[in-house]
Amino acid sequence: MPLDSTPRPTWLTFDCYGTLIQWDEGLRAAVQELLSRKGAAELPPARLIEVYDRHEHALEQQPPHRSFREVAGEGLRRALQELDLPAEPDDAALLTGRIGAMPPFVDVLPALRWLKARGHRIAIVSNTDDDIIAGNVAQLGGLVDRVITAQQAGAYKPDRRLFDHAHAQLGVTPAQVVHICASPHLDHAAARDIGFRCIWVDRGSGRRLLPDYQPDAIVADLSQLPPLFSALGW
Incomplete structure (x- = not known):
């Protein structure tokens, strides 16, 4: 579904490793x-x-x-x-x-600052433990509002229970979220099965799209989010 036919999301959820962090x-x-x-x-x-x-x-x-x-x-x-x-x-x-010491990509902090300045709420949904991801979140400049992990949900992507738990914790329906991620195997499978909107960050790592799923938008890195969101009026 073209994103320009959908409403501004209540929350932006991000995968962490490979999307925000140099995994x-x-x-x-x-x-x-x-x-x-x-x-x-x-x-x-x-x-x-x-x-x-x-x-x-x-x-x-x-x-x-x-x-x-x-x-x-x-x-x-x-x-x-x-x-x-x-x-x-x-x-x-x-x-x-x-x-936990892996740093963010250089495009991440400027993009997150722009999104926060526009009033977007930002959450991470990640296949990890709370204590491991804490070191990565500490490098994101206080720009992340919520961190939801596999440890909290008792399930790993692509199991939908992790996303169901995340949406329940954020108080949203899947339709109120836009998920931004780099992993087709883990995140796109959940987007396909649950029906939330999804932006693929294709950083040229060689990962390929699933044969039965097309993300709602594709960007090369997070620096392309501000012009995309501006065009959408978000």
Whole structure:
């Protein structure tokens, strides 16, 4: 549905990692260090990340709900095992300890300031634990009004329970929200199934759209939100 035929949203919800925070860049650096520690610097970080992502996403959807620290640790252990690399007790701590220090993209703070100046309320909806994301939120200049995590909801994206919980906490219906995200696999699947409006931030990471879903708008980064919202009268 074209956004110009829809009303101004009551809340803007953002995915965090890859949308606001430099997830891919930070993850590559952490994995490169991990491989170097194991004497496996010749293995491309992208290969370990690919295997880790597969295990992590599968574990997130398996009951009972576990913290992201637990999921990340077990996902990393399984990935290392699959690649015939030794797993050490502190591997997960290296990975999760780096997440909260990952910085925002350079376009994020100016865009969030503009949105706040226009009266928009901003929430983050993220597949993480409260204590992990706290370090990232601290770098966003007090511009985020609410942070809703998988830990709070007891569910991970693309499970709609995380978004249902977020909408209930914000006191809105899905139609009153515009969600802004970089992950087709996680966020677009929920937008498709629940019906909230969605803007895809395509940062050129190689992620591809789902075959059965088209976002309501596509931007290259958050610097394109002010002209888009101005054109919409939001």
